[in-house]
Amino acid sequence: MSSRLIMGLILMASLGLAGAGCEWMTHCTHDPEGAIEGEIAEEGILEGIVEGEEEGQISEGLLDEGEADGIIEGETEGNPDLGCPGDCTYEVLHVYPHDPEAFTQGLVYENGSFYESTGLYGSSSLRKVDPESGSPYQMIYLSKAVFGEGLTIFGDKLIQLTWREKTGYVYDKNSFELLQEFHYNTEGWGITHDGGRLIVSDGSSTLYYWHPETFEVTGTLTVRYQGQAVRRLNELEYIHGIIYANVWETNRIAKIAPDTGEVAGWIYLDGLLPPDDQTGADVLNGIAYDAVGDRLFVTGKLWPKLFEIKLTPRW
Numbered sequence: 001m002s003s004r005l006i007m008g009l010i011l012m013a014s015l016g017l018a019g020a021g022c023e024w025m026t027h028c029t030h031d032p033e034g035a036i037e038g039e040i041a042e043e044g045i046l047e048g049i050v051e052g053e054e055e056g057q058i059s060e061g062l063l064d065e066g067e068a069d070g071i072i073e074g075e076t077e078g079n080p081d082l083g084c085p086g087d088c089t090y091e092v093l094h095v096y097p098h099d100p101e102a103f104t105q106g107l108v109y110e111n112g113s114f115y116e117s118t119g120l121y122g123s124s125s126l127r128k129v130d131p132e133s134g135s136p137y138q139m140i141y142l143s144k145a146v147f148g149e150g151l152t153i154f155g156d157k158l159i160q161l162t163w164r165e166k167t168g169y170v171y172d173k174n175s176f177e178l179l180q181e182f183h184y185n186t187e188g189w190g191i192t193h194d195g196g197r198l199i200v201s202d203g204s205s206t207l208y209y210w211h212p213e214t215f216e217v218t219g220t221l222t223v224r225y226q227g228q229a230v231r232r233l234n235e236l237e238y239i240h241g242i243i244y245a246n247v248w249e250t251n252r253i254a255k256i257a258p259d260t261g262e263v264a265g266w267i268y269l270d271g272l273l274p275p276d277d278q279t280g281a282d283v284l285n286g287i288a289y290d291a292v293g294d295r296l297f298v299t300g301k302l303w304p305k306l307f308e309i310k311l312t313p314r315w
C-alpha cells in the first residue's frame with residue numbers, strides 16, 4: 001500500500017473529517033460564467049457549436065470496441081429510461097443519512113454499500129459506506145496533494161480520478177489496496193462505464209471513452225442538447241444504455257445517448273434537499289444505481305442526506 005497516497009485506513013468508523021472550509025473549495029467556487037441555479041444556469045451550461053465542428057459527434061476510435069469487448073458484459077436491459085423517457089422530475093422514496101463533511105465527487109452502489117470518492121485538498125477520501133447509518137466502514141484518505149474526483153466499480157476494482165492532478169488510482173474493491181496509478185491528459189471529473197469502456201467527464205461538454213486497462217482514450221463524444229453543446233458534465237452513471245450526468249452547479253441531470261451524445265431529456269431535481277438541510281451544503285453531485293434492486297440514488301457535496309428517488313414525467 002502506498003504510504004504516499006494513503007494517509008490512513010480506518011475501519012468501522014465515522015470520522016470527523018477536517019473542516020471543509022470554503023477556502024479549500026477551489027472546485028466549488030470556480031464559476032467563470034457566473035451560472036447560477038434555474039433558468040440562467042440552463043443557458044450557462046450550453047455553448048454554441050464550435051464553428052466548423054462536424055455534426056458527427058463520434059470521433060474515430062469510438063466504434064473500435066474490439067479491444068474492450070468481453071471484459072465485462074454491458075448492461076443493456078432492465079427498466080429502460082428508469083421508467084421515465086424524456087424530461088423527468090422525481091418522487092423521494094427513501095431518505096438516507098449522508099456525511100455532511102463528504103464533498104461527494106464520485107458515487108456508486110453495489111451489493112448493499114455505497115462506494116464514494118470525496119474531494120477537497122486535505123480531506124479527499126475513498127470510502128465504503130453503510131447506507132443506513134451513512135458511516136464509512138472502510139475508508140482511506142488520499143494524499144493532501146490531490147483532490148479526489150469520480151469513482152467507478154469495474155469488476156473487482158475501484159477506479160478513482162483526481163481533479164487537476166491528472167492521476168487515477170486503481171484499487172482492489174474489497175481491500176482498498178492500491179494496485180495501480182495511471183495518468184491522463186485532461187482534468188478528471190466523473191467516471192462510469194458501459195461494461196467495456198470507461199466513460200469520463202472533465203467538466204467540458206466532451207465525454208471520453210477510455211480503455212479499461214490501458215486508460216487510453218479510444219473515443220470522444222460531444223454532448224449536445226438541441227444542437228448546443230452541454231458543458232460542465234460532472235458525476236456520471238451509466239444505466240441501461242443511457243449516460244446520466246450531473247451538470248455542475250445546477251439541479252439537473254442530463255440523459256445522454258452514448259452513441260450520439262444527444263441529450264434525450266433532463267431530470268429536474270429542484271427542491272430535493274429541504275431548506276433546513278441546505279446550510280453548508282454545496283451542489284447536487286452523485287448518481288448511483290442499484291442494478292439488482294432497480295433503485296436510483298442521488299446526493300450532493302456536503303449534503304446531510306442521500307435520496308432514493310423515482311423518476312416521474314415532467315409535463
Ligand SMILES: [Ca+2]
Nearest residue numbers: 107236237287
Ligand atoms: Ca456515479
